[in-house]
Amino acid sequence: MSDRFDQQRDRPRPVTGPGRVIEVRDLVTHYGDRAILQGVSLEVLENEIMVIMGGSGSGKSTLLRHLMALEHKTSGTMEILGEDIDTLSRLDFQDLRKKLGVAFQGGALFSSMTVGENIMLPLYEHTDLDRLTMEIMARMKLEVVSLAGFEDLMPSELSGGMIKRAAFARAIVMDPKILFCDEPSAGLDTVVASALDDLILDMRDAMGMSIVVVTHELDSAFKIADRITILDRGKILMIGTPDEVRRSPVARVQNLLNREPEDEMVDPDEYLDRLTGAPTTIGTAQL
Amino acid sequence: MQASPPTAALTQRLERLGRGAVHFIEAIGNGGILVAESFYWVVFGHRDRQPVRMTAVIEQAMETGIRAIPIIAMLAGTIGIMLAIQGIHTLRIFGAESRVTIGIAFSVVREFAPLITGILVAGRSGSALAARIGTMKINQEIDALKVMGINPTRFLVVPSLISMLVMVPALTLLSMFVGLLAAGLYVGVDLGISIAAYTHDVLDILSVDDLGHGLGKSVIFAVLIAVIGVVNGASVQGGAEGVGKATTRAVVQAISAIVLTDMLFAFVATR
Numbered sequence: 290m291s292d293r294f295d296q297q298r299d300r301p302r303p304v305t306g307p308g309r310v311i312e313v314r315d316l317v318t319h320y321g322d323r324a325i326l327q328g329v330s331l332e333v334l335e336n337e338i339m340v341i342m343g344g345s346g347s348g349k350s351t352l353l354r355h356l357m358a359l360e361h362k363t364s365g366t367m368e369i370l371g372e373d374i375d376t377l378s379r380l381d382f383q384d385l386r387k388k389l390g391v392a393f394q395g396g397a398l399f400s401s402m403t404v405g406e407n408i409m410l411p412l413y414e415h416t417d418l419d420r421l422t423m424e425i426m427a428r429m430k431l432e433v434v435s436l437a438g439f440e441d442l443m444p445s446e447l448s449g450g451m452i453k454r455a456a457f458a459r460a461i462v463m464d465p466k467i468l469f470c471d472e473p474s475a476g477l478d479t480v481v482a483s484a485l486d487d488l489i490l491d492m493r494d495a496m497g498m499s500i501v502v503v504t505h506e507l508d509s510a511f512k513i514a515d516r517i518t519i520l521d522r523g524k525i526l527m528i529g530t531p532d533e534v535r536r537s538p539v540a541r542v543q544n545l546l547n548r549e550p551e552d553e554m555v556d557p558d559e560y561l562d563r564l565t566g567a568p569t570t571i572g573t574a575q576l
Numbered sequence: 577m578q579a580s581p582p583t584a585a586l587t588q589r590l591e592r593l594g595r596g597a598v599h600f601i602e603a604i605g606n607g608g609i610l611v612a613e614s615f616y617w618v619v620f621g622h623r624d625r626q627p628v629r630m631t632a633v634i635e636q637a638m639e640t641g642i643r644a645i646p647i648i649a650m651l652a653g654t655i656g657i658m659l660a661i662q663g664i665h666t667l668r669i670f671g672a673e674s675r676v677t678i679g680i681a682f683s684v685v686r687e688f689a690p691l692i693t694g695i696l697v698a699g700r701s702g703s704a705l706a707a708r709i710g711t712m713k714i715n716q717e718i719d720a721l722k723v724m725g726i727n728p729t730r731f732l733v734v735p736s737l738i739s740m741l742v743m744v745p746a747l748t749l750l751s752m753f754v755g756l757l758a759a760g761l762y763v764g765v766d767l768g769i770s771i772a773a774y775t776h777d778v779l780d781i782l783s784v785d786d787l788g789h790g791l792g793k794s795v796i797f798a799v800l801i802a803v804i805g806v807v808n809g810a811s812v813q814g815g816a817e818g819v820g821k822a823t824t825r826a827v828v829q830a831i832s833a834i835v836l837t838d839m840l841f842a843f844v845a846t847r
Contacts, residue, residue, distance in 0.1 A: 379624070414626070
């Protein structure tokens with residue numbers, strides 16, 4: 290099994306910076322009475338690609354939503370770019386968010402806007418640039434993701450892989466310090482998925498940003514990761530380099546890498562709950 | 577200890593009732609928060625470097641208002657003629673058909689114009705708003721806005737709310753004019769009253785209060801349509817089916833709220 294992953298990284302790993310761009314301590318979160326994350330602690334370093342892996346219902350998507358400051362935690366602390374997000378004022382929080390970019394699983398492009406308008410939106414909202422400059426910047430970002438010339442198309446006219454590329458272009462248009470990617474290769478064929486992995490590596494090398502990727506694609510994870518965090522039932526099983534993960538003696542890690550079923554009996558109700566995500570809760574009707 | 581079947585059924589019903597009540601109160605609370613938040617962004621948007629964009633308001637106003645003109649004009653005209661027909665038919669019993677103008681003027685300006693406009697905008701724009709926000713929610717577009725540092729209420733809700741607040745009263749005015757004109761034309765044909773005499777009668781009968789009554793209601797309807805559309809859109813869960821259900825719910829709730837508010841408004845305003 291390990292041979293399979295050894296050959297995948299064919300470029301030198303850049304030196305990650307000493308600074309921490311994300312620092313999470315003892316993060317606990319619940320949906321209703323159910324604990325989703327139970328004391329998660331991790332750090333993401335400058336210029337690092339951190340891949341978060343885990344089985345279905347392990348809490349990796351919830352962790353990503355917390356890292357993007359989209360969820361309220363039950364307890365714990367979280368610092369993003371040196372700022373404790375609990376103590377930030379609304380305006381400072383808004384400024385912090387301008388330094389984050391996100392490429393969602395389905396792209397999350399605005400269907401009523403063209404690709405170019407989607408990419409220009411953060412510039413339009415947060416800068417005083419004139420339209421021509423914004424168009425030039427959008428074209429430059431589209432070139433980075435190999436989508437030059439597609440700016441006038443609507444998202445519905447793009448393929449799945451192109452939508453993800455356009456989402457990357459929008460995510461990097463403000464030159465973020467941290468880029469979050471939710472399942473970038475999900476639903477794509479291996480060739481397109483591999484090209485997206487290369488794009489993630491290229492963007493990090495060219496722009497010097499830290500990238501957090503949530504994925505369950507093993508090939509992709511071992512190809513791009515500087516370090517891998519493995520989550521299991523809301524707890525961190527291990528954090529390490531791809532080599533350390535490969536050599537891990539922990540049975541559950543090896544089960545995950547070998548795509549073998551869990552070796553412990555699980556409560557079927559609890560497992561179903563984890564698979565189906567958040568239960569119906571009051572207070573979901575807010576934007 | 578397990579409850580006996582009749583007790584269990586009663587408990588289930590009570591639970592359902594309780595849940596329904598909680599969801600209803602929650603929806604009203606969310607609506608109130610949306611209105612308060614929208615007001616905040618209108619007033620403090622520039623200070624917080626997130627101004628409400630006029631272009632977005634104009635786009636929404638085009639969709640809500642301008643593109644609705646033909647259908648609203650057609651229905652208002654039809655209602656005006658229908659009122660004239662019924663009014664003449666009823667008053668003829670007493671030999672008072674020449675007084676039909678009074679009934680038409682009051683009915684159109686105080687009741688039918690705001691009501692028909694509200695119902696049409698609820699069916700046309702309220703449903704579209706719920707569908708748009710619901711689709712954006714399930715496609716994570718609203719999350720994308722948040723992560724970009726763009727407040728979704730300011731970006732999505734405020735332009736819709738402002739455009740409704742401007743366009744629903746404007747459409748109501750149009751509806752009043754077309755309804756009265758169509759009724760006047762029918763009255764002219766049926767009773768031989770000239771349009772000038774009819775217009776004179778209408779202007780003589782109606783006061784600013786009557787106009788304010790109709791337009792006041794339309795402002796409330798505008799808020800109801802926007803808020804109910806957004807609250808239902810934001811509550812979408814699941815996929816396309818969830819969006820469909822939310823859209824239907826938004827239309828039903830908005831029309832019900834409009835009719836109920838209309839009755840309450842009429843009751844309070846005529847005391």
